[in-house]
Amino acid sequence: MAIEVRIPTILRTYTGGERAVESTGASVAEVIDALESAHPGIKERLVEDGAVRRFVNIYVDDEDIRFTGALETPVAESSTVVILPAVAGGAVSDLAAQGPAPLPA
Amino acid sequence: MTRFANLIESVGGTPLVGLPTISPSADVRLWAKLEDQNPTGSIKDRAALAMIEAAEADGRLTPGCTILEPTSGNTGISMAMVAKMRGYRMVCVMPENTSEERRQLLRMWGAEIIPSPAAGGSNEAVRVAKGIAAEHPDWVMLYQYGNPANAGAHYSGTGPEILADLPEVTHFVGGLGTTGTLMGVGRFFREHKPEVRIVAAEPRYGELVYGLRNMDEGFVPELYDESMIDARFSVGPRDAVRRVRELIDSEGIFAGISTGAILHAALAQAAKSITAGESADIVFVVCDGGWKYLSTGAYEGTLDEAEDALEGQLWA
Numbered sequence: 535m536a537i538e539v540r541i542p543t544i545l546r547t548y549t550g551g552e553r554a555v556e557s558t559g560a561s562v563a564e565v566i567d568a569l570e571s572a573h574p575g576i577k578e579r580l581v582e583d584g585a586v587r588r589f590v591n592i593y594v595d596d597e598d599i600r601f602t603g604a605l606e607t608p609v610a611e612s613s614t615v616v617i618l619p620a621v622a623g624g625a626v627s628d629l630a631a632q633g634p635a636p637l638p639a
Numbered sequence: 640m641t642r643f644a645n646l647i648e649s650v651g652g653t654p655l656v657g658l659p660t661i662s663p664s665a666d667v668r669l670w671a672k673l674e675d676q677n678p679t680g681s682i683k684d685r686a687a688l689a690m691i692e693a694a695e696a697d698g699r700l701t702p703g704c705t706i707l708e709p710t711s712g713n714t715g716i717s718m719a720m721v722a723k724m725r726g727y728r729m730v731c732v733m734p735e736n737t738s739e740e741r742r743q744l745l746r747m748w749g750a751e752i753i754p755s756p757a758a759g760g761s762n763e764a765v766r767v768a769k770g771i772a773a774e775h776p777d778w779v780m781l782y783q784y785g786n787p788a789n790a791g792a793h794y795s796g797t798g799p800e801i802l803a804d805l806p807e808v809t810h811f812v813g814g815l816g817t818t819g820t821l822m823g824v825g826r827f828f829r830e831h832k833p834e835v836r837i838v839a840a841e842p843r844y845g846e847l848v849y850g851l852r853n854m855d856e857g858f859v860p861e862l863y864d865e866s867m868i869d870a871r872f873s874v875g876p877r878d879a880v881r882r883v884r885e886l887i888d889s890e891g892i893f894a895g896i897s898t899g900a901i902l903h904a905a906l907a908q909a910a911k912s913i914t915a916g917e918s919a920d921i922v923f924v925v926c927d928g929g930w931k932y933l934s935t936g937a938y939e940g941t942l943d944e945a946e947d948a949l950e951g952q953l954w955a
Contacts (some may be wrong), residue, residue, distance in 0.1 A: 588859065588860075590792050596872050596873045597870065600871070601870045602870075620858060
């Protein structure tokens, strides 16, 4: 049984438009390496300097891997890996670029 | 004490209730912090009051001032209530496709509403609000995602209340939006009972909501500090709706959809405690009641129908 990896809309250019692909590996790092072999270029969008990129969240069975061992988080054969961009409750994608509210003069 | 000089003084001090039916065992217990019992019916009364009082204290807000906030939700309603009591003018910028119930509630509490284009959603509302703020430098935007007083309300209120009511608490589970609740309660327990684990429940929306142009354009609120939490669960609308229905069926609590997501994470934590053979007292937040969400379709029909109805909606 392969591990299911769910791909967000903006990374589906790497997976030929597929919303979910199969991968293998015993850890998130191995799953991403296998993903890279099948879909070259995707790893660089997820990982930077050996860590998950700031605006990327990766979940193994709905739990954020930053709190379960990061890229070394174990992945079981029956696991689902979900990749999502970080958004706020209000889906404000360019808020970060705008910075906090200006203080009154 | 249950007597107050005015409504604002009654913010906080919410009940903590045991959940004998939904708790998985006698040793792993769930407790609900009923934030829907705040004056305007949501946990946001705490943050709105704290942000306004902080701005008063540092001189940004003075009598007759206008408060501006891009919000269509609970924060706007809470700010409008406090602004009314304190004599400020309240202006909310909200997308024109927001529900009529929200508009009526805001108007009832005296807020003025400036519509922003539907396309672009909250993004656009923030952009419009920032433009308006630039034109009116005397107006005050409190900006809940980056305002330390938001987390401060939970550091000085929610956290201490929980510890006083349940000294044996082992876990706190809250929703992750502005991150104010988790940052404030998390910091309080880090300082006063560091063995308490802080668990975040993050709503997972439909694809439309994540339609960013680029993976580098995500958003992490300025308040967020990863070191304040110990686990973070992503919860989709199906699980949130399932749990919100369980909560009313088993315990009689009628909560909003985001509370369903938080309960789901609390039960995931409870299952881990049972597997580990540990006893646990898990406190989770009931953010608001279900009233404002009846029109979403979450409370009727099958789970499939509710899940379809919530697709593309910001349900938490």
